[in-house]
Amino acid sequence: MLEVFICDDNAVFRGKLKQLLENTILREKLDLKITISTKDPEEILDYVKANNVTGIYFLDVDLKNEMNGIKLGEKIREIDSRGYIIFTTTHLEMSYLAFKYKVEAMDYVIKDDDDFKTRVNSCIIKAFNTYYKEGHNKDYISINTDTRIINLRFNDILFIETTGTAHKIRIHEENRQVELYGNLKDIQKKLTPNFYRCHKCYIVNKDKIEEIDKKKNKIIMTNGEECYVSFRYKRGLLL
Template sequence: MTRLKGVKVVIADDEKLMALELQALLLELYFDLQIVGVAHDGETALELVETCKPDIAFLDIQMPGMTGLEVAKRLIAGEEPPVVVFATAYDEYALKAFAVNAMDYILKPYDEADIRRVMEKFEKLLAGSSVNPKLNINKESLKPDRIRKFSLEKGDRMKIIDSDKIELIYAKDRLVYIKTLDGEIYRTKLTLQEYEVKLPAEHFFRCHRNYIVNVNQIKEIATWFNKGYILILKQNAAGKGQEIPVGRAYAAKLREYIEL
């Protein structure tokens, strides 16, 4: 018996074969789950969730009528929303997924390792939750936390930095650094991917495989070759605004933060 025994699941995917594949993978790996509904469009998914009251909902982002993102926005406005995991063929939707309090997202075609990763994350959340008479689930505890403060090493001390004091995070020579608004630079043990998840998604933008920037520190945007962009940050303590490239794979996401 696992903590997942009795956990109710709804799956929504407009591709019927993909929905069946996800259902089969979930039950193969976690036989004690309850698949209480499968939908192939956003409206039906919303109705299923409202009727069946699942604990976790796998939502395809791109569905006819109402997208998975729109469904999630409606759900989180309710009193007892399920934990949401998005399914998509494009990882460019990752930031949008976290912006609507999704626990995680998985890429198509579905992979056993990804399924295990999200369900193990779900189990850990259950293990840390307070008691609920039904399933030992505290819904509030399942919403993803965005960390607002970080401890960074400075000599023999740990300095506490508010996330809004971070100008950018960057990778160089296989190491990751945080640069603050006062020009201080700290080496950190976390990866860019981990910061991408932990930082408030509405304020931090992964603009390049080597950079995450505080969008509130962007002063100007310059066009670059091949329809790319350069972000020019506000002047820091040194009196100069740093220029940060926007990778081609990330350029479309920029529009989520700034009207271009």
């Protein structure tokens, strides 16, 4: 899923920006979460390095740190090539640096402009729509709940399992789990061919398998999570 990051040395502004983004996420029912809001650029870099994420980054240009926002954006781009970087600043004259460092920023928003809120809202909605609909390919599933619309990209799904609750299933991604009402038979019809029904309780994304323990009939996924394959379906998985 898409994660949102804020880096700004001004605690008051940082809090206002976070509240603005949270309101937009709630109002537009966006399947996003604000993962880190900090003044420390290294905190964001450490997280992005340790986790396989695509992010939306709101970076202050002047962080009053050894690393300014433009340099942070450059380092983020090296790790997260698909991320959406938005610079926020009062220094319009520094915008040329984003081009100099080849950050490929999505936008450059001036903090004290009258249309700041509108620009920020536009950026986060555009990033969200681009991530899920780029190329106009239907490579995701949309799940409409009472509070939000959850878009699950096929490539982000590790496996799907039944739960202890009747007619409820759980979808596992790298960094989260989503529960919804449904059954494996119906959801499998919406999936791509790389998803395989390996057990009466599991559907696995074959592209996300790290290892298969044939003795224990166990599948280890790329993030270390485990699911099971039955004897009946093992042969088809190993082909």
